[in-house]
Amino acid sequence: AQSVSQHNHHVILSEAASLELGCNYSYGGTVNLFWYVQYPGQHLQLLLKYFSGDPLVKGIKGFEAEFIKSKFSFNLRKPSVQWSDTAEYFCAVNGNSGYSTLTFGKGTMLLVSP
């Protein structure tokens, strides 16, 4: 069965600090990978996705993620966070061949202090 592990449940950073949120997955095949973000009081939004090709993908609001196949990882990064990045971040995975269930990690709550 597929699974997703997010390393940190809570992260607290100051503005302008760099961010890296860890995500590791377990899946017996090729995968699609996603990061979703849920801002306070808002619904879940797609931040970025990886299907194939360049393992470094860029998303909205200056976020990027790198797929490292050998490490089964898809870590999310941002060089300089802002207070408005305070949100919960979810990593998710599904299989690349045909349709398969989207499995979510438990989420990481990021708090950016001004």
Place this chain on the structure above:
Amino acid sequence: SAVISQKPSRDICQRGTSLTIQCQVDSQVTMMFWYRQQPGQSLTLIATANQGSEATYESGFVIDKFPISRPNLTFSTLTVSNMSPEDSSIYLCSVAKLAGEPQETQYFGPGTRLLVL
């Protein structure tokens, strides 16, 4: 992407009653899903809503408790039946396979926040 709306946005219900949640999409989509997000937890897939046939339920979820309808390619309902306080959660609709999108990205609705007393 797609514009997805859910009704109601929130509700407070008495145990033993049922609530039907509606999900409407502004364009035709191939796939629709229902998720649950319990307090402090991640999202768990309840079922895939299939147009014109019975929904496909994940392990731990059954049709009697969570009946689902999908009469067309833009609308689905989820009913939470015979509710108990353990059903207090956020229920989310998601869609995938939008026209012109060859790959399976899911987009989520705003959710329905349910509190059962």
